[in-house]
Amino acid sequence: MQADGFSLYSLIGLETAADPAFVLDGTPVSRAEFSLKIDQTAAWLAAQGIGKGDVVAVWLVNRIEWVALLFAAARLGAVIAAVNTRYRSAEVAHLLKVSGARLMVMEAAFRAIDFAAILADVSRADVPALQRLAVVGADAISAQWPCVRFDAFDKACPPASLPHGGDVDLPVLLYTTSGTTKGPKLVAHSQRTLATHAASVAGALQLSPQRHSLLAMLPFCGTFGMTSLLAFIAAGATLHVLDAFEAEPALKMLSAHRITHVFGSDEMFRRILALTDAPRLFPHAEICGFAAFQPGWRELAADAEARGVPLFGLYGSSEVQALFSISRASDAFADRIEGGGWSMSPEAKVRVRDTETGELAAAGASGEIEISAPSRFLGYFNNPEATRDAITPDGFFRTGDIGHLRGDGSFVYETRAGDAMRLGGFLVAPGEIEDELKSCPGIADAQVVAVDLKGQARCVAFVISAAAPPPQDALTAHLRERLAGYKIPARIYVVDAFPVTDSANGVKIQRARLRAMAMERIAAE
CATH class of the missing domain: 3.30.300.30 (ANL, C-terminal domain)
Incomplete structure (x- = not known):
């Protein structure tokens, strides 16, 4: 079924959008250029034999090709499997096997990462579905698979007969996530779940095309980076993109450009702040959203606050998408930096279940967080048993996270349950x-x-x-x-x-x- 209001393509049609859409390594990409690159990439994928339901693995750093591949796959009804750029051979092989990817678009090498050498340790017998590789900026890099150069942007404008949208309720993007199982599970999202959440985030943050901009320093292969990317595309605001996070270029971009929003881990912000003793930083910053993964994050937040860097606690997961919730500027500082906050979507529901009694917990009582929202995933790709275990009979996702509700309607994330690290x-x-x-x-x-x-x-x-x-x-x-x-x-x-x-x-x-x-x-x- 086609419902353009819920397609990824519907996110790029805002008439008041700012130009350029992206600035990558100092190079601007206008919205017209981005739309053309999507069309070119869709035609290129079709020429590779990719169509409805086919899976394409993407093993790239943050570049315009990544974004164009996602939107082009959506147009064809194909599926993108996001490969973490920090993965090594066992993890890449697992993802390729579970996803059944027919084609992988990849880097040959990037800085200290030799992608070709990593792939050389993957046995073709272990990933029988993979038919060929497409390499950005290089030709043949593998003796095991046929290789082509990813040259979509060099091609002429494609014919108008290509599909345009696909079924918005079928899988279009697979993230990897780990629970307590042997290998990463693949979290399936549709155009509808991605597009509606992007619009919710843009609305909740009241993003303005002309006033706001994002420093995209998180990897697009994860929900944290992809969700923020799609939200700012939906808002029509400009994205300044780092191909991979490094503290020094991030600091320069935050200082040199009118960046209003940036999202990252506590460790990312810690590294950025360590580079300078300046008492007042990033005068244009409105929201620096962070997820706390390391000890000492409260001390980090206090230091950042004293130096004019407003940190906001976030909550999210691959299953309900990153930026699922955020604290508010009106919150007391101690509450504002806590993970959790208010859901971006007004339709989202959060409840907490007592892990001992199995009953729903009252405000203030800790238990497992359960979520029902338009941003909720379709299920674990090719893993119906894990999907059944993760969803309650009434449709809530069992997050495996421990937290509690506040009396004002917000919630607090406390810790991860179980064995996952x-x-x-x-x-x-x-x-x-x-x-x-x-x-x-x-x-x-x-x-x-x-x-x-x-x-x-x-x-x-x-x-x-x-x-x-x-x-x-x-x-x-x-x-x-x-x-x-x-x-x-x-x-x-x-x-x-x-x-x-x-x-x-x-x-x-x-x-x-x-x-x-x-x-x-x-x-x-």
Whole structure:
């Protein structure tokens, strides 16, 4: 069904929109140019045999090609699978296998990341659906797959007969997310869920095309970066884009341009503020929205406030999209910096369920946050069982997050429930790292926990050896070839057995005891 008001394409038709639409590495892209690039990319994808329901993996840094691919896929009814640029071979292989991607558009290399070398460690037999690669700025980079150059923007204007919109309720974008399962799940969103949430964010923040602009410093491959991108496209405001976050260029852009909005992690803002002693920063900034992943975020927020950087607490997830909620300028400072706040959409509903009794909790009582909203995902791609487990009978998403309601209608995010770890700003399942450790010769079993190490969330591994265990350097080197850097354990300890508890439901690993053991050993060092 076609409903243009809910299509991604409907976001770019604002008559009062500012020009340029984007500024990438100092190069402006007008709205007319952006629209042309979408058309060119749609024609290029169609020439590659991509049509309705086909999945295209996108493994790119922040560039105009990324955005054009998403809008072009929506036009054709195809699906984009977003590949985290920090992924390594095991993670890339998992995403390609689960998504069934036929084509992957990718970088050849970017700064210290050799994408081609990472892909070389992916076996073609493990990802049978992948037919070819399209490389930005390079030709053949792989001996395993046919390669073409991504040259969509060099092509002539496409014929008018191409499809225009697709079904707004079918999947169009897949994010990766980890819970407590072995590998990342793929969170499916439609044009409707993306476009309606983008419009809600633009409306809730009262974004003006001529008065507001965004510094896009978060990766487009994640919901945090993509949601803010789409919201400012919907508002018709200009986006200044960093291809990948670095504190120094971010500081320069915030200082040199009339940037009014920027979103990021607490660590991003910490790095930016550390570069300067200036007492008053970013005079045009209205909202600096942040998600707190590291210890000491309250102290960071106080320092930022004293220097004229207004931090606002946020809440979101891949399943309900980032910027799901935000605090308000009228809130007291201590409340404004808390994660949570008020939902961007007036149609969203938030409730809290007591994890012990299963009953809905009253205001002030902590429990699991459940959400019903137009921004809610369609489900986990090709994983109906996980989808059923995540959705209540009446349609609320079980977030796995702990928080409480306030009496004024807002809510507060407190912590993540369960075993999932927040590392490097990403939610990581221990099983991802544990399985890679157990694949090493000499390792019989492994457990991974997160700890606070010098103010940063890091993971520590405990392993049981089957024979003479390999040196820690060898284990670490193996993991670095397979996993993103933020998943590499800071320490790997060999133990005879894991602490366990016998219960009616079986033997359970005492993960709290493992965390305590990790901190004790680190302190002893």
